[in-house]
Amino acid sequence: MVNTMKLQKMKKISRRSALYLLGGITGTILTPSLPLSKPNQLLERIDTLTQGVAKVEDKILLNLPEVAENGNIVKVGFEIKNPMVANNYIKHVYIFAEKNPAPDVAKFFFTPEMGICSATTKIRLSKTQSVYLLAENSNGQFLMTKKKVKVTIGGCGV
Amino acid sequence: MNKVKPRVKVPKKTVFGEIIEIKTLIRHPMHSGRMKDAKGEKIPRQIINTFNVKFNGRDVFGMTLEPSISTNPYIAFPFKVKETGVFDFEWIDDNRQKYSISKTMIVSKKK
Numbered sequence: 001m002v003n004t005m006k007l008q009k010m011k012k013i014s015r016r017s018a019l020y021l022l023g024g025i026t027g028t029i030l031t032p033s034l035p036l037s038k039p040n041q042l043l044e045r046i047d048t049l050t051q052g053v054a055k056v057e058d059k060i061l062l063n064l065p066e067v068a069e070n071g072n073i074v075k076v077g078f079e080i081k082n083p084m085v086a087n088n089y090i091k092h093v094y095i096f097a098e099k100n101p102a103p104d105v106a107k108f109f110f111t112p113e114m115g116i117c118s119a120t121t122k123i124r125l126s127k128t129q130s131v132y133l134l135a136e137n138s139n140g141q142f143l144m145t146k147k148k149v150k151v152t153i154g155g156c157g158v
Numbered sequence: 159m160n161k162v163k164p165r166v167k168v169p170k171k172t173v174f175g176e177i178i179e180i181k182t183l184i185r186h187p188m189h190s191g192r193m194k195d196a197k198g199e200k201i202p203r204q205i206i207n208t209f210n211v212k213f214n215g216r217d218v219f220g221m222t223l224e225p226s227i228s229t230n231p232y233i234a235f236p237f238k239v240k241e242t243g244v245f246d247f248e249w250i251d252d253n254r255q256k257y258s259i260s261k262t263m264i265v266s267k268k269k
Contacts, residue, residue, distance in 0.1 A: 104224045107221065110219065
C-alpha cells in the first residue's frame, strides 16, 4: 500500500517536472525568432482588420518597382478603381511590408471629395519581400493585392 | 537637429471638375528607433506619425505614418476641384509638435 502511494507520488512529480522541462525547451526555441515580423503575423493582422470578410483582388493598381536598388527609399503608388461617391468610396487603405520589423507601413484616410482613389509615398524596405495593400470600402467590402519587390540594399534601421 | 520645413505644391489656378494632384514633402529625419549613431548608441524614435489635410475646414485626406516611411516623407494625393478655397496641411510628430502650411487654390474657369 505504502509502496504504491510512493510510486504514484513519484509519477506525479516526474510528469510535472517533465512538463516544465518541455515548456522551457519550446520557450528557448521560440524566443530568438520573435523580433522579426513573420508573414503569419501580418496575415493575422489583416484578419483582425477584415474580420473574415472576403477580399477581392481586382480593381487595384499597385505601382512598385520590381527591383529596388535602395531599400531606404522605395516609391509606392496605388490607384483603385472606385466611383468615390458618398455611398460607395474607399475609406481606408493600409500598406504592409511583410518582412519589415513592424509590418505596418501606412494607413490612408480617403474621402469622396478626392474624386479618385490614389496616392503616392516613399517607404523603407528591410529586404526582398512582398508589399501588401488592403483597402476598405465604405460598404464593408475589402480589396487586397500584393507585389514582390527585390531589394538590393536593405533599408537599415527600419 | 535639422530644421523641419514643409513644402507643398498645389496648382494656383484650376478648372472646375478637374482632378489635380497635390504633392507634399516635409524635411524630417524620421528616426525609426532602430538606427544607431556613430558611437553605437540607439537614436530614439522620432517620426512624424500623422498627416492631415483640410479644405475650407473640412477633412479631405489623412494618413498615419509608421517608422517604415522614408526620411523626408513625400505624400501625393488627388483632389477634385469644385470650389475656390484654402488647403490646410498639418503634420504631427512624436513630440506632438505640429508643422503646418496653408495654400490657396482658385477655380479660374467653370465648365
